[in-house]
Amino acid sequence: MQEKKLLPKKSKDISKWYLALIEQAKLADYGPAKGTMIIRPYGYAIWENVVAAMDAEFKKSGAVNAYFPLFIPNSLFVKEKEHVEGFAPETAVVTYGGGEKLKDPLVVRPTSEMIMYEAYARWISSWRDLPMVINQWNNVVRWEKRTYPFLRTSEFLWQEGHGAHATRQENWERVLWGIETYAKIYRDFFAIDGLVGRKSESEKFAGADTTLTFELITPDGKALQSCTSHDLGQNFSKTLDISFQDKDGKNQFVWQNSWGFSTRSIGALVLVHGDDNGLILPPKLAPIKVAIVPVLGKKDEEVLKYCEKIKESLGFAEIFADSEKSFGFRINEVEIKGIPVRLEIGTREMQEKTATVGFRFPGMEKKLVRFTELPEKIDEFLVQVQDKMLENSKKFLADNIREAKTFDEFKEIMKTKRGFIKAFWCEDPKCEASIKEETKASTRLKLLDAKREKGVCIYCGRKAEYIWYFGQAY
Amino acid sequence: MQEKKLLPKKSKDISKWYLALIEQAKLADYGPAKGTMIIRPYGYAIWENVVAAMDAEFKKSGAVNAYFPLFIPNSLFVKEKEHVEGFAPETAVVTYGGGEKLKDPLVVRPTSEMIMYEAYARWISSWRDLPMVINQWNNVVRWEKRTYPFLRTSEFLWQEGHGAHATRQENWERVLWGIETYAKIYRDFFAIDGLVGRKSESEKFAGADTTLTFELITPDGKALQSCTSHDLGQNFSKTLDISFQDKDGKNQFVWQNSWGFSTRSIGALVLVHGDDNGLILPPKLAPIKVAIVPVLGKKDEEVLKYCEKIKESLGFAEIFADSEKSFGFRINEVEIKGIPVRLEIGTREMQEKTATVGFRFPGMEKKLVRFTELPEKIDEFLVQVQDKMLENSKKFLADNIREAKTFDEFKEIMKTKRGFIKAFWCEDPKCEASIKEETKASTRLKLLDAKREKGVCIYCGRKAEYIWYFGQAY
Numbered sequence: 001m002q003e004k005k006l007l008p009k010k011s012k013d014i015s016k017w018y019l020a021l022i023e024q025a026k027l028a029d030y031g032p033a034k035g036t037m038i039i040r041p042y043g044y045a046i047w048e049n050v051v052a053a054m055d056a057e058f059k060k061s062g063a064v065n066a067y068f069p070l071f072i073p074n075s076l077f078v079k080e081k082e083h084v085e086g087f088a089p090e091t092a093v094v095t096y097g098g099g100e101k102l103k104d105p106l107v108v109r110p111t112s113e114m115i116m117y118e119a120y121a122r123w124i125s126s127w128r129d130l131p132m133v134i135n136q137w138n139n140v141v142r143w144e145k146r147t148y149p150f151l152r153t154s155e156f157l158w159q160e161g162h163g164a165h166a167t168r169q170e171n172w173e174r175v176l177w178g179i180e181t182y183a184k185i186y187r188d189f190f191a192i193d194g195l196v197g198r199k200s201e202s203e204k205f206a207g208a209d210t211t212l213t214f215e216l217i218t219p220d221g222k223a224l225q226s227c228t229s230h231d232l233g234q235n236f237s238k239t240l241d242i243s244f245q246d247k248d249g250k251n252q253f254v255w256q257n258s259w260g261f262s263t264r265s266i267g268a269l270v271l272v273h274g275d276d277n278g279l280i281l282p283p284k285l286a287p288i289k290v291a292i293v294p295v296l297g298k299k300d301e302e303v304l305k306y307c308e309k310i311k312e313s314l315g316f317a318e319i320f321a322d323s324e325k326s327f328g329f330r331i332n333e334v335e336i337k338g339i340p341v342r343l344e345i346g347t348r349e350m351q352e353k354t355a356t357v358g359f360r361f362p363g364m365e366k367k368l369v370r371f372t373e374l375p376e377k378i379d380e381f382l383v384q385v386q387d388k389m390l391e392n393s394k395k396f397l398a399d400n401i402r403e404a405k406t407f408d409e410f411k412e413i414m415k416t417k418r419g420f421i422k423a424f425w426c427e428d429p430k431c432e433a434s435i436k437e438e439t440k441a442s443t444r445l446k447l448l449d450a451k452r453e454k455g456v457c458i459y460c461g462r463k464a465e466y467i468w469y470f471g472q473a474y
Numbered sequence: 475m476q477e478k479k480l481l482p483k484k485s486k487d488i489s490k491w492y493l494a495l496i497e498q499a500k501l502a503d504y505g506p507a508k509g510t511m512i513i514r515p516y517g518y519a520i521w522e523n524v525v526a527a528m529d530a531e532f533k534k535s536g537a538v539n540a541y542f543p544l545f546i547p548n549s550l551f552v553k554e555k556e557h558v559e560g561f562a563p564e565t566a567v568v569t570y571g572g573g574e575k576l577k578d579p580l581v582v583r584p585t586s587e588m589i590m591y592e593a594y595a596r597w598i599s600s601w602r603d604l605p606m607v608i609n610q611w612n613n614v615v616r617w618e619k620r621t622y623p624f625l626r627t628s629e630f631l632w633q634e635g636h637g638a639h640a641t642r643q644e645n646w647e648r649v650l651w652g653i654e655t656y657a658k659i660y661r662d663f664f665a666i667d668g669l670v671g672r673k674s675e676s677e678k679f680a681g682a683d684t685t686l687t688f689e690l691i692t693p694d695g696k697a698l699q700s701c702t703s704h705d706l707g708q709n710f711s712k713t714l715d716i717s718f719q720d721k722d723g724k725n726q727f728v729w730q731n732s733w734g735f736s737t738r739s740i741g742a743l744v745l746v747h748g749d750d751n752g753l754i755l756p757p758k759l760a761p762i763k764v765a766i767v768p769v770l771g772k773k774d775e776e777v778l779k780y781c782e783k784i785k786e787s788l789g790f791a792e793i794f795a796d797s798e799k800s801f802g803f804r805i806n807e808v809e810i811k812g813i814p815v816r817l818e819i820g821t822r823e824m825q826e827k828t829a830t831v832g833f834r835f836p837g838m839e840k841k842l843v844r845f846t847e848l849p850e851k852i853d854e855f856l857v858q859v860q861d862k863m864l865e866n867s868k869k870f871l872a873d874n875i876r877e878a879k880t881f882d883e884f885k886e887i888m889k890t891k892r893g894f895i896k897a898f899w900c901e902d903p904k905c906e907a908s909i910k911e912e913t914k915a916s917t918r919l920k921l922l923d924a925k926r927e928k929g930v931c932i933y934c935g936r937k938a939e940y941i942w943y944f945g946q947a948y
Contacts, residue, residue: 076506094569105570
């Protein structure tokens with residue numbers, strides 16, 4: 001008999017719980033180089049489901065996929081000043097290739113703006129070439145010394161979409177489309193609600209005019225920037241001379257955007273939904289949606305045959321029948337893996353042609369379902385679970401948005417509850433820095449539809465026109 | 475009106491033709507770093523079709539996908555002696571990370587044996603953990619100074635599958651499965667026939683006991699190694715201590731295999747099937763299977779409406795109706811892109827509710843098909859085209875296998891026709907090297923079911939037991 005490994009309690013030490021769960025559910029492991037991570041098959045299968053959902057949305061929107069090189073010559077990388085200042089400190093640099101020292105070292109892409117736009121400049125010459133919206137599914141490297149699986153790793157997988165447009169307006173619509181698509185995927189597939197908004201000047205992407213973000217609150221009350229969509233304006237097009245002849249024969253610089261969604265999202269998924277017994281996966285992303293767990297003992301063969309029949313009638317499901325493992329151990333395995341629905345099958349179920357249906361999501365009662373009704377019922381259950389998980393997340397988000405009228409209130413919330421704090425801010429970076437220093441809370445976002453109001457800055461008391469959302473960054 | 479670019483003749487200068495076609499069909503472009511390539515959307519869409527076909531085969535076989543780090547610490551990379559000797563000269567090495575010089579430089583993976591097996595050693599302890607068959611879709615780097623799009627690039631995309639097994643026999647079955655799966659994909663999807671066989675000792679993978687290969691003949695008579703499957707024996711498991719307790723409680727080293735298929739295959743696809751008018755894509759890999767090309771002039775709107783109706787009834791197809799381009803120019807575009815089937819639609823077709831169906835593959839006559847019969851007929855045509863392309867390739871392969879009884883004959887074939895030459899070889903690496911030096915032909919493979927015969931080496935005249943296939947490497 002294999003022994004059950006103990007999982008630390010999520011409520012007691014969320015960080016220990018997270019690391020132990022990543023290991024026990026076999027989602028990821030550490031690579032031998034500092035900061036690197038192995039995405040194990042079970043974790044990768046979740047990512048494959050994310051990719052499939054997202055790729056379909058991209059293609060529906062007219063974006064096409066392509067692949068650009070991993071290596072950016074340093075001489076090209078340094079051309080956009082703000083961009084390089086933001087990224088240079090976290091790059092990995094190749095200085096030797098084919099046994100020779102390179103004259104122009106190669107930066108391993110931390111993001112692909114420069115390498116893609118160098119080509120855009122060659123490919124775009126007329127309004128007929130626009131819009132050009134190209135997406136890549138690839139790996140990028142941003143140096144980290146301490147790995148925190150999925151959430152902070154030197155190398156991660158993501159997609160990066162890059163649009164070039166003829167007008168500022170059309171460009172802005174693609175920026176909005178980006179963040180709205182991500183929010184939709186987070187809500188409909190991850191069953192995670194969050195806020196969409198604009199980053200402050202100091203928190204935006206290096207090289208962008210505006211960065212839009214989707215941020216969620218983790219169970220320990222921190223704010224997680226979960227994906228971003230950038231309005232790059234004409235910053236890169238002017239630097240790299242990406243211009244086109246418009247319909248009137250005039251030469252113009254293109255307007256650009258970029259948007260990225262990474263494996264960090266898997267970390268969010270684990271953190272947000274998991275509990276003391278393991279992962280809780282939303283059906284739409286679960287690699288295994290239904291587990292069939294036979295009670296082994298007498299009449300094993302007949303019970304197993306019945307399990308196979310159920311599996312066949314469903315068309316998907318996995319049987320957990322390793323006779324070396326006790327029923328309890330196997331239930332534990334199904335729970336730690338976060339499989340949304342499990343069918344417990346003993347001699348009674350076999351004889352009565354039924355299945356006892358249990359749920360991973362807490363608070364849902366077991367149900368006895370007839371064999372003939374299983375396929376239809378299971379489909380219904382999976383939809384119910386997905387909906388309940390999102391409802392739960394919506395409630396959590398709503399419960400974790402608090403308003404602060406005074407800085408004392410602000411500090412009190414940060415000390416006790418955290419989450420998002422709504423407060424007026426004058427938009428002076430000095431106040432932003434002081435608030436962060438004193439409370440650990442940084443500006444997270446300003447809602448897209450934020451209304452101009454008459455208020456005073458939570459920190460300095462000067463005039464402030466907008467309410468911002470603050471929180472402690474994960 | 476845009477001008478038609480001239481494509482060099484394939485028969486006159488295949489290399490110029492290839493490079494011009496890659497550019498004009500927008501399959502790929504050059505990256506700014508030496509040896510690197512951009513896979514443009516049209517080329518990447520072909521690769522996506524390859525990935526979908528292959529990934530389904532892998533999953534059916536029980537392999538699972540995962541992702542391992544890009545960076546291999548040099549101290550780990552050098553552990554397997556033969557492996558490092560083979561790959562070290564072509565690596566790219568990261569020596570700076572996060573602004574600091576690294577104590578242990580990082581090798582950018584040229585292949586992932588070392589980084590994966592370091593984890594296998596930790597994950598495998600019992601026979602219950604076996605077989606472990608993990609595949610990755612990723613990018614690898616093998617230093618090249620001169621780019622030849624798809625066929626020779628520093629960075630390329632591929633999949634690498636890595637199996638660990640309890641027995642030598644089971645391991646060998648996976649090695650065979652690998653090359654047979656590749657051959658099936660080449661034949662059924664690429665419509666390219668080739669030979670499957672064993673590489674010689676000097677040509678095998680660095681670290682393998684045996685390498686199996688699938689090789690095809692290019693139109694200029696060269697042999698292209700198109701993918702490989704390796705029997706790694708216990709070479710890596712002994713170096714990295716990947717061992718397991720078998721059912722009897724005894725400790726054993728695992729048996730391993732690896733198999734890879736890369737974007738090089740897109741180069742083969744272009745080379746093998748293309749002609750003086752552009753690409754010719756097999757329907758199963760074509761990103762656009764059917765082009766609808768309206769004759770514009772009078773009654774444009776009605777004709778276009780009819781084209782939309784056809785597109786709708788097919789469920790797939792792309793309309794080429796840019797009024798800035800002449801009918802001939804658009805036909806040329808459809809041809810250069812290698813779209814298998816095109817529907818030419820003028821007022822006559824619109825009035826009679828028909829479509830004139832033309833084919834990209836030479837020698838197939840145009841057909842007039844009624845609107846109501848189009849979906850069914852198009853499906854049939856696509857199958858026919860796919861079959862004809864494979865037939866064509868089979869014939870070409872058969873026509874390009876020649877037997878040489880004497881070294882003079884061998885030299886004569888190499889001077890005039892090339893292709894595969896069958897000849898007895900004593901398996902002495904010295905003869906192999908001399909043959910290559912004098913004729914440019916290297917050993918390509920020995921058929922899997924090659925029979926032991928009594929012969930004499932084509933070069934030295936000593937005893938030789940097997941017929942080998944020779945050819946000039948691409």
